[in-house]
Amino acid sequence: MERRPKFDLERLVEAASVDAFMLGGSRCLVILLQYLPDHLTCRRFVQELVALLSQGDFCNTKMLEDRKGDAEDFDEYGIEASTELLDQYGMEEVCWYIKFTIRKGDWGDEVFFISVHPLEKPIERVDGWLSPKRRLHS
Amino acid sequence: MKKRICPACNKGSIVDLKKPGRRTPYRNIPDLEIPAELAIPTCDHCGEEWVDAATSARLDDALKEAYQSVLPAKVENALRQLTEAGVTQQELERLLGLSVGYLSKLKSGKETSTQLIGMLMMLAAEPSVRVDELRELWRTTTSSPQVVETKVTEQGSSMRMVITDVLPSIPAKNVSLSGHDYPRGQRQTTENVVEASGRFGRRSAS
Numbered sequence: 131m132e133r134r135p136k137f138d139l140e141r142l143v144e145a146a147s148v149d150a151f152m153l154g155g156s157r158c159l160v161i162l163l164q165y166l167p168d169h170l171t172c173r174r175f176v177q178e179l180v181a182l183l184s185q186g187d188f189c190n191t192k193m194l195e196d197r198k199g200d201a202e203d204f205d206e207y208g209i210e211a212s213t214e215l216l217d218q219y220g221m222e223e224v225c226w227y228i229k230f231t232i233r234k235g236d237w238g239d240e241v242f243f244i245s246v247h248p249l250e251k252p253i254e255r256v257d258g259w260l261s262p263k264r265r266l267h268s
Numbered sequence: 269m270k271k272r273i274c275p276a277c278n279k280g281s282i283v284d285l286k287k288p289g290r291r292t293p294y295r296n297i298p299d300l301e302i303p304a305e306l307a308i309p310t311c312d313h314c315g316e317e318w319v320d321a322a323t324s325a326r327l328d329d330a331l332k333e334a335y336q337s338v339l340p341a342k343v344e345n346a347l348r349q350l351t352e353a354g355v356t357q358q359e360l361e362r363l364l365g366l367s368v369g370y371l372s373k374l375k376s377g378k379e380t381s382t383q384l385i386g387m388l389m390m391l392a393a394e395p396s397v398r399v400d401e402l403r404e405l406w407r408t409t410t411s412s413p414q415v416v417e418t419k420v421t422e423q424g425s426s427m428r429m430v431i432t433d434v435l436p437s438i439p440a441k442n443v444s445l446s447g448h449d450y451p452r453g454q455r456q457t458t459e460n461v462v463e464a465s466g467r468f469g470r471r472s473a474s
Contacts, residue, residue, distance in 0.1 A: 154318035169324035
C-alpha cells in the first residue's frame with residue numbers, strides 16, 4: 131500500500147520559506163545549537179533543509195495520544211542534505227530527520243511545529259532506506 | 269479560543285515562560301545562561317521549548333549581550349592565572365604578536381577576539397609548561413632532536429645516537445634511543461650510548 135503523508139508537504143515548505151513555524155521538540159534546539167552558532171542560523175538552516183524535501187523523503191505518520199484520548203499526528207521525513215547546504219553551514223552530519231505537524235493556533239490560525247535533528251537510526255522512506263551518515267571535516 | 273497544546277507530549281499547554289537557571293549552547297560557550305526575564309514559549313507539562321521567529325531574534329539579542337559580558341571575565345581569569353605564574357602581560361603580548369596594551373583592551377571588553385581568548389585560556393590552564401613551550405616554538409633554530417649516525421667498525425654494524433641536549437625539559441636519562449649493541453636487557457640511554465661508543469672506540473658524525 132502506498133504510504134501518504136497526512137499533511138501537505140507543499141504547505142510546510144511554504145510556511146518554512148516565510149519563517150512561519152515553531153521550532154522545537156526532542157531537544158531539537160539544544161542539538162542544533164551544538165552545530166550552529168545561534169537561533170536565527172538554526173532557523174535559516176531548517177528553512178533551507180525543508181526546501182529540499184520531496185515526497186520521496188516521507189517516512190511515516192507518527193501518532194501521539196493527547197489528554198482527551200484523541201490521536202495527534204506528525205509526518206516524519208528523512209533527507210540527505212546537499213553538499214552545498216552542508217558546506218554552507220559547516221555540517222558534518224549528512225542525513226537529517228524532520229518531523230512536523232500542523233495545529234490550530236489561538237486565533238484559529240494554523241501553526242507549523244517542526245522538529246529537526248541529525249538522523250539517529252536508519253529509517254525507511256518512500257524512496258528507500260536512509261541511514262545516519264557523517265562526512266569527514268568539510 | 270483554542271489553546272495551543274504541546275505537540276511533543278500532547279498533554280501540556282505552550283505558555284510564555286520566564287525563569288532563571290535556563291542554559292543553552294551559544295557560539296563557543298556550551299552553557300550560557302538565558303536571562304531570567306526572557307519569555308520562551310514552553311510546555312507547562314514536558315518543559316519542551318517551541319521557538320518562533322520573533323522569540324529566536326529576542327533570544328539571540330539577549331544571548332549576544334550575555335556572551336559579550338562573559339568574555340572579559342574569561343580574559344581576566346586567564347590573565348590572573350598567567351600573572352600568578354610569573355608571566356607578564358607585556359611578554360604575553362609579545363609571544364602572541366599583539367600590540368602593546370591589546371590585552372588590557374580585551375580585558376575591558378573594548379576588543380573582542382574569541383580565538384585569542386581561547387588561546388589565553390589554554391595557556392592559563394598550565395602556564396609554566398605552555399608558555400615555556402610557546403617561547404621554544406617561536407625559536408627559529410631547531411628544537412627537534414639531532415640524529416647523528418655513528419659507525420661502529422669493530423662490530424661491523426652501525427647505530428644511531430640522539431643528542432638530546434637541545435631539549436632541556438626532557439632529562440637525557442629518560443630518552444630511549446634507537447640502536448643496538450647494548451648489554452642484554454639494559455635500556456638504551458644517552459649514558460650507555462656514550463659508554464657504548466667509548467667501548468667501541470671511534471665515533472664519527474656523518
